[in-house]
Amino acid sequence: MKIGIITLLSNNYGNRLQNYAVQELLKNIGDSTVYTVPFEKNKPSKNNTTNIKKNIPYYIKAFNSRMKNIYSFNYEKHNLIYNAFYYLLCNKKIKSLIKERNEKFKKFDECYINYENRTLTLGNNDWVEDYDYFVCGSDQIWNPYYPTCNKLAFLQFVDEKKRISLSASFGVNEIPSSKIEAYKNWLNAFSDISVREKEGADIVKNLTGKDVTLLLDPTMLVDISTWEKMMKKPENYPNEKYALCYFLGSLTKDYKHFIDKMSKKYNLKIISVLDIEDDTYFSCDPAELVYLISHAEHVFTDSFHGSVFSILFKRNFTVFDRVEEGKSMNSRITTLLQTFKIEHKMFKNDDDISNEQLDYRYIENVLKENRNKYKKFINSALER
Structure with missing residues (x-):
């Protein structure tokens, strides 16, 4: 077939x-x-692009959005001035890291995905x-x-x-x-x-x-064995216990304060993916990400799949709301947590929820x- x-x-x-x-x-x-x-794909509509009002606020928003979505500047404190100076001073480094990351994704595809050549x-x-x-x-x-x-x-x-x-x-x-x-x-x-x-x-x-x-x-x-077989240990894997930060949206001051407090309390090194300023693991491929999640002492994330793999590998994890353009992007994560009756894993305040146990018997039954x-x-x- x-x-x-x-x-x-x-x-x-x-x-x-x-x-x-x-x-x-x-x-x-x-x-x-x-x-x-x-x-x-559909070709861009000329009407959609010409009707956009391109004033100074538009260009500022477009630049900051590019820095966040493409270059992964995800700490909320960053403003236009910080972003602009970092880009000007580190442009060569940024391009090199993105190129390396794209090459690793290409190798992942060559190894794991069977493509039609048409x-x-x-x-x-x-x-x-x-x-x-x-x-x-x-x-x-x-x-x-x-x-x-x-x-x-x-x-x-x-x-x-x-x-x-x-x-x-x-x-x-x-x-x-x-x-x-x-x-x-x-x-x-x-x-x-x-x-x-x-x-x-x-x-x-x-x-x-x-x-x-x-x-x-x-x-x-x-089956979980599918991921255990394909995941790959990164060459620069830390030799100490760590907490993994995997954020697609903004890392707010409240989020960062909580993560720093929890990591210090449990003596965990903080490592990040998708953060070009903490670039040790910026270029890791999907197989390496699965390995990093599966071996983390704690996962801090606003990602749907970050949550999925934390559940599958029975990791301690905390989920954060991701807001873009003033709208929450977490409807599918909310559904995921409700499905497994683990809504309490969503960050609500500064309380320590790290050691709250999950009912893995129920989770396995749902799976x-x-x-x-x-x-x-x-x-x-x-x-x-």
Whole structure:
């Protein structure tokens, strides 16, 4: 059986790890050959770019956003002046680290991800008839604000019987009115849909009337041995106990105070990923990140997948709210914590929650139930 995966492709830890997880899940179906298939993105709309008011506040915001999202300046105290001076003084170092990181991601892909050497386009794709099935997911493959949101992400290039959605995510609570009709048509053309969040299930129900299967992220559907086999010890691995900081958003003063206090209390070295100012592990690849999480004494994170792997490897961890543009980005983390009844792991104040025990018997039962639910879903989809 030949199966294609349609997912987001970027040098993002969660993205690459879920891609690997989907691949490994599908490989276990009979004698399947699985390929991740690159696909064409939407071209930027000229109207969207020309209508933006480009004044001085716009350029300041754009620069600071670039420093945060691309160069990983994530401590809240940084302002325009600090960012500008750091960029000017350390530009060569920044570019070198980013290049090294991109090269390590490329090597990870070469080692772990099986790619189709052809790219899906919005035009003719006759070669896809060689595939028995296509699976879209997981990640935010159906996010209406991403340039990847087109008919290819909804598998409209193959017959309906070949389309399967696996833990697909919209990344939003509602679809913009301008795209509702397209989404209705695309979703109605599926026989088998599973999504990752309750909000996603609600969107499908509201647009199509269909009840869909709610599954965990694929990183939790594979057996833990999958991660134990692929994870890799970094060459510069610390020789002392450590706490790992893995932040996608801003590290606020309150967060940093709490992390410093807890690390000092338990005598833990603080190491960071995705922090270019603490660059020892900035260039680690996804396999090395899994190793760092699995061996940490404590994980401090605002990342969904940082939380996922902390749960899987039974690490002490604290989750922090991630706010962008004044909006919380933690809906999927909240759902994750509620699923395992561990909402108390979310940071609320300065109290020490490091040693609060989790009910791992319950967690293992939830994982087992969801893995069985996945098998039932995929077997039903393939037998159709």
